[in-house]
Amino acid sequence: MFGNERSMLRRVVPVAGFISRRLRAVRQVHGDGDGVGEERLHFHKSKGQHILINPRILDTIVRKSAINPTDTVLEIGPGTGNLTLKLLEAAHKVVAFEIDHRMVQVLEKRALKQGLNDKLRVIQKDAMKVLFPRFDLVVANIPYQISSPLVIKLVYGPRPFRSATLLLQKEFARRLLANPGDSEFSRLSVNVKLLADVELVMNVSKRDFLPSPKVDSSVVIIRPKPQVPNVDLREWRAFTSNCFNNRYKTLGSIFKNKRKVFELLKISNENDKASSHKGDDAEDEGGFTSFKEKIIGVLRTGEFEDKRPAKLSIEELLHLLSLFNQAGIYFANHGHLKREDRFDADD
Numbered sequence: 242m243f244g245n246e247r248s249m250l251r252r253v254v255p256v257a258g259f260i261s262r263r264l265r266a267v268r269q270v271h272g273d274g275d276g277v278g279e280e281r282l283h284f285h286k287s288k289g290q291h292i293l294i295n296p297r298i299l300d301t302i303v304r305k306s307a308i309n310p311t312d313t314v315l316e317i318g319p320g321t322g323n324l325t326l327k328l329l330e331a332a333h334k335v336v337a338f339e340i341d342h343r344m345v346q347v348l349e350k351r352a353l354k355q356g357l358n359d360k361l362r363v364i365q366k367d368a369m370k371v372l373f374p375r376f377d378l379v380v381a382n383i384p385y386q387i388s389s390p391l392v393i394k395l396v397y398g399p400r401p402f403r404s405a406t407l408l409l410q411k412e413f414a415r416r417l418l419a420n421p422g423d424s425e426f427s428r429l430s431v432n433v434k435l436l437a438d439v440e441l442v443m444n445v446s447k448r449d450f451l452p453s454p455k456v457d458s459s460v461v462i463i464r465p466k467p468q469v470p471n472v473d474l475r476e477w478r479a480f481t482s483n484c485f486n487n488r489y490k491t492l493g494s495i496f497k498n499k500r501k502v503f504e505l506l507k508i509s510n511e512n513d514k515a516s517s518h519k520g521d522d523a524e525d526e527g528g529f530t531s532f533k534e535k536i537i538g539v540l541r542t543g544e545f546e547d548k549r550p551a552k553l554s555i556e557e558l559l560h561l562l563s564l565f566n567q568a569g570i571y572f573a574n575h576g577h578l579k580r581e582d583r584f585d586a587d588d
């Protein structure tokens with residue numbers, strides 16, 4: 242064989258392998274390869290419907306999740322069930338939330354065909370609008386548009402769990418993994434890191450999905466910390482929201498801003514029941530000036546005035562919050578707790 246032909250073959254063989262793997266996957270998810278479903282499914286990008294088709298990655302996700310045979314696994318967005326079927330083999334039970342009834346039908350048929358349906362409970366509901374039932378761990382290739390509220394719902398939610406193995410958009414995963422000083426270090430990073438450790442398992446190419454999304458992905462494992470810091474979590478999240486809306490500004494310029502001083506003065510007075518009768522004159526010039534001085538005093542005491550939130554560690558942020566609170570400066574309105582405040586999505 243001549244050199245040219247050999248090099249041509251070297252290029253063609255991997256391409257042919259890739260095409261045949263993809264065709265097999267198309268037949269599988271469309272149901273005309275293994276009798277799974279009758280209708281051809283049209284995938285909706287708006288619902289984040291990108292099916293993971295690489296069995297090697299599916300196996301790694303399940304293996305790294307360290308599922309015990311007694312575990313109940315929570316899955317968000319099972320789609321046609323490529324991951325679910327593997328979870329069902331490893332776990333005692335899988336509870337899956339899926340909004341698309343066509344996916345639910347295909348998934349239930351496939352589970353039935355493999356004799357695993359007894360272990361499966363599919364709930365056709367929006368995962369963001371329910372209180373999750375009890376579970377041991379989460380394993381999911383989630384729709385990327387709910388990544389932020391879902392991670393916050395899990396980490397700040399009422400259900401204790403061992404770990405959450407999530408396939409996420411790579412950029413989002415980088416924010417979860419970021420440390421102070423990294424360009425991706427954000428409000429999401431601090432809020433999750435306060436309560437959990439995050440480990441990168443692997444990166445996943447867009448070609449491993451059908452249809453391919455525009456972005457690459459990563460698998461991470463989130464593990465809640467055994468010890469939760471002694472801090473009011475609503476106060477913490479309101480504080481980090483204030484800091485990270487302008488994370489490259491200095492804390493001095495964030496907190497000396499006139500509107501910010503008024504806002505915090507109002508919240509702090511509302512929280513301080515003893516001084517609530519002073520509320521009427523609290524926003525006059527005198528109240529404003531002394532409150533602003535209090536803020537500056539806190540920033541100077543802790544030597545925070547010239548520092549930037551994006552470079553502070555969790556411990557430093559916790560210290561600053563405790564100094565503010567000790568001085569009677571609050572960030573969350575503790576009198577008006579709405580249920581949905583726990584899970585707001587703007588991290």
Ligand SMILES: C[S@@+](CC[C@H](N)C(=O)[O-])C[C@H]1O[C@@H](n2cnc3c(N)ncnc32)[C@H](O)[C@@H]1O
Nearest residue numbers: 291292293318319320338339340367368382384
């Ligand atoms: C990325 S696909 C994952 C499919 C499957 N887990 C896999 O790996 O092949 C996301 C799935 O989540 C579903 N979904 C989208 N938004 C949802 C929501 N708010 N609650 C529950 N499921 C949702 C979509 O219909 C879709 O089937």
